[in-house]
Amino acid sequence: MIKIEHLRKEYPNATPLKDVCVEINKDDVITIIGPSGTGKSTLIRCLNQLDPPTSGKVWVDGECITDKNCDISKIRRKMGMVFQSFNLFNHMTIIENIMAAPVDLLKKSSQQAYDDGMELLRTVGLAEKAFNYPDELSGGQKQRVAIARTLAMEPEIVLFDEPTSALDPEMVGEVEAVIRDLAKKGLTMMIVTHDMRFAREVSNRVFYMDEGGVYEDGTPQQIFDDPQKENTKRFIKRIKIFEKLITSRDFDFIKFNNDLDEFARKNLVPKKSLYRLRTVFEELCTQIIIPELEKDFVLSFQAEYSQKEETVTAAIRYSGKEFNPMDSGNFLSVSLAENASESICHSYSGEDEFTNTVTVKVK
Numbered sequence: 149m150i151k152i153e154h155l156r157k158e159y160p161n162a163t164p165l166k167d168v169c170v171e172i173n174k175d176d177v178i179t180i181i182g183p184s185g186t187g188k189s190t191l192i193r194c195l196n197q198l199d200p201p202t203s204g205k206v207w208v209d210g211e212c213i214t215d216k217n218c219d220i221s222k223i224r225r226k227m228g229m230v231f232q233s234f235n236l237f238n239h240m241t242i243i244e245n246i247m248a249a250p251v252d253l254l255k256k257s258s259q260q261a262y263d264d265g266m267e268l269l270r271t272v273g274l275a276e277k278a279f280n281y282p283d284e285l286s287g288g289q290k291q292r293v294a295i296a297r298t299l300a301m302e303p304e305i306v307l308f309d310e311p312t313s314a315l316d317p318e319m320v321g322e323v324e325a326v327i328r329d330l331a332k333k334g335l336t337m338m339i340v341t342h343d344m345r346f347a348r349e350v351s352n353r354v355f356y357m358d359e360g361g362v363y364e365d366g367t368p369q370q371i372f373d374d375p376q377k378e379n380t381k382r383f384i385k386r387i388k389i390f391e392k393l394i395t396s397r398d399f400d401f402i403k404f405n406n407d408l409d410e411f412a413r414k415n416l417v418p419k420k421s422l423y424r425l426r427t428v429f430e431e432l433c434t435q436i437i438i439p440e441l442e443k444d445f446v447l448s449f450q451a452e453y454s455q456k457e458e459t460v461t462a463a464i465r466y467s468g469k470e471f472n473p474m475d476s477g478n479f480l481s482v483s484l485a486e487n488a489s490e491s492i493c494h495s496y497s498g499e500d501e502f503t504n505t506v507t508v509k510v511k
């Protein structure tokens with residue numbers, strides 16, 4: 149359906165796309181992942197010609213849209229785009245926002261555009277807000293309207309650039325649910341996301357972008373569980389590891405817990421394992437180790453989830469003299485930590501900055 153041939157994009161100071169060659173099939177739901185600055189947004193923008201590529205060709209349904217003679221408005225109609233920031237017209241009601249383009253560009257009658265627009269609002273759960281203005285909606289609702297507005301143009305493919313990253317966390321779910329629905333209905337989509345859990349759930353193909361192109365292309369299982377190439381392996385490993393450095397007794401434990409929850413959510417760590425991991429941190433680190441350490445200490449807490457074994461391995465490393473938390477006199481905390489874990493073992497090297505290491509396995 150879409151064929152990208154040797155796509156290249158140069159900016160004065162960067163060449164984010166060197167040579168992109170891929171084919172996208174009808175009904176594909178592709179998530180695009182990769183480190184920051186690897187050209188994910190650039191690829192999306194070049195595809196629908198918001199930003200013209202330096203060279204290369206893009207074919208949609210046999211038509212070369214990078215051709216000079218190709219009508220831009222026709223391309224925009226074929227390829228819908230949903231941005232991070234919703235870009236609604238604030239002086240128009242929700243239904244007017246949705247009707248505008250179908251009336252102007254598809255030459256639909258107002259009645260037809262209205263009927264179709266209401267139907268779309270129903271599919272994103274917002275028919276009730278049709279006569280409200282964008283300012284009266286939450287971020288999640290605005291983004292759902294933006295999706296409905298894009299769909300009103302009856303595009304063949306919809307491109308999303310981090311559609312949930314400007315939203316408050318509690319609103320991410322409602323927008324993801326709408327995108328999941330569209331995937332079920334067989335809409336062809338390309339979605340740039342930093343959320344690996346969502347990528348795994350929603351897509352049938354993942355593009356890992358790096359080194360100026362689609363560096364690895366595979367199913368979510370292939371890319372997340374068994375990446376083949378070096379950079380992909382490194383990236384996947386890094387996002388699967390949670391790491392925090394704690395350097396003060398007064399550290400922000402609320403943020404710590406929040407970040408840990410977020411890590412668990414994104415990596416599909418079961419709730420039960422998350423609770424146990426929290427208990428381990430609370431009892432071993434907060435109750436036993438941190439109070440024992442010298443004033444200017446460094447403690448690193450790392451956790452990694454293995455989906456294969458369904459275990460979280462936590463490594464607690466800290467400075468100072470040899471100290472095994474399991475030998476402390478705090479019997480209550482020791483037994484709570486033991487109950488929450490499969491194994492706890494302590495080692496002391498005396499060489500590193502982190503002289504002590506406690507490794508904990510949690511099911």
Ligand SMILES: Nc1ncnc2c1ncn2[C@@H]1O[C@H](COP(=O)(O)OP(=O)(O)OP(=O)(O)O)[C@@H](O)[C@H]1O
Binds near residue numbers: 162183184186191
């Ligand atoms: N309009 C522009 N002018 C000049 N350079 C640009 C422009 N847009 C992007 N770049 C550069 O191109 C590179 C790729 O940027 P891009 O925004 O596509 O990355 P990204 O993969 O989307 O990153 P992120 O995950 O942070 O969103 C970067 O080095 C960026 O600085």
Ligand SMILES: [Mg+2]
Binds near residue numbers: 188
């Ligand atoms: Mg981007």
